[in-house]
Amino acid sequence: MRVFITGANRGLGLELTRQYLERGDQVFAASRQPTQATELQQLKQQYADRxxxxxxxxxxxxxxxxxxxxxxxxxxxxxxLINNAGVYPHAGSGDAHQRLGQLTHDDAIETLQVNAVGPLLVAQALLPLLRAGQRGRILSISSGQGSLTWKATGDPYHYSASKAALNMYMRSLAAEVGHMGLISVLVDPGWMRTDMGGDHATQEPADSARGIIRLAEQLHADENGSFLTWQGQHVPW
Known part of the structure; x- marks a missing residue:
């Protein structure tokens, strides 16, 4: 398999990269500054050919x-394609900048640009390569925070809105790429112990990565456009 992963330098992206390599797949690991991504560079030494x-x-x-x-x-x-790159401006999930009274235009635009618009444009650009592949699949990492049904708090404003926007973009994409034999789904990876998720999170990125890889393998055409957990259960929109 040939896999493209964004935000591959840490957290879930790094774990996905590692596990796909361990399986014997070819991985294109994308990050903003790969020369400074120590763990990716170590994997490169180990899997130089793939x-x-x-x-x-x-x-x-x-x-x-x-x-x-x-x-x-x-x-x-x-x-x-795994659209994993995402931002939570400032310090992550414990930060006050996404609470009422602290909201700014710049934080909103950055979050929407990276978390919603970026994945759509990456998918659009890679579409010809995915159409040439074997049962091309696009998995975009969303969040339970992007569920309108589940939303019961104010904070985090920008992050939640960006994931809801991502959901709509990728649902729209699914409607078109389904006719091309491709599958586009949204995945809630759970609350993970990462820089973004914080120390109180309940889950290891390695577990989510395993589930997401399994999900990618087992996707069927009738699941195109779905919002799923890393364990394959449906998430309410």
Whole structure:
């Protein structure tokens, strides 16, 4: 399998990269500064023949175009895209900046640009490669925070809104790519112990990664456009 992963330098993205490599797959691991991503560089030494490290800022059209060219230099097709890159401006889930009274225009735009618009434009740019692959699948990492049904708090405003926007973008995409034989789904990875999730989170990224890889393997056409947990259960919109 040929897999493209954004935000691959830490947390869930790093774990997905590691587990796909351990399975024997080829991985295109994208992050903003791969030369400074210590753990990715270590994996590159171990899996030099199957790991390609790419610089990618999903908020930059030029960066997305350059990443696509780098992939095309190595392969003529992709089988899986995992839109994992995301931001939670400032310190992560314990920070006050996404609470009423602290909200700013700049934080809102950054969060929406990276968490919602970026994944859509990455998917659009990689579409020809995914169409050339085996049962091309697009898994975009969303969050239970993006569920309108589950939303019962104010904080975090921007993060929740960005994930709800991502859900709509990828649901829209699913309606079109389904006719091309591709599958696009949203995945809630659970509350993980990462820089973004914080120390109080209940889950290890390795467990989520295992579930997401299994989910990608087992996806069927009738699940196109679904919002699922990492264990394959439906999440309410």
């Amino acid at each position: 790991l390609v490290l790419l610089p990618l800022d999903v908020a930059s059209a030029d960066s997305i175009a350059a990443a696509v060219q780098a992939v095309q230099a190595n392969t003529d097709a992709l089988d899986v």
